[in-house]
Amino acid sequence: MPKLQKIFTLEISPEQFLNNCSPSELKEIDLLIQSNHYVKRMESQTCSVCGCSDYDCRDCMQKTGKPCYWIEPNLCSACAGTIKEIENES
């Protein structure tokens, strides 16, 4: 039997999502958001140059072919690399 695979992507804002949650679901979200996993996520560093974070590094992956790491607070290795290359050329 041939298989048909479809992937649906729905784009909604966090606010729209919350507006559609029932009170008990909101309580569950409240509990989840206070758990270590999400607290850590909220405190994740963000690169001040490209805006990537520990959780969204797709742009760096496209640029350098590998995920970045933190060179300095709020400066990722992908951006540090481009800064160095410019310095070497001069």
Ligand SMILES: [Zn+2]
């Ligand atoms: Zn960066």
Ligand SMILES: [Zn+2]
């Ligand atoms: Zn990155």
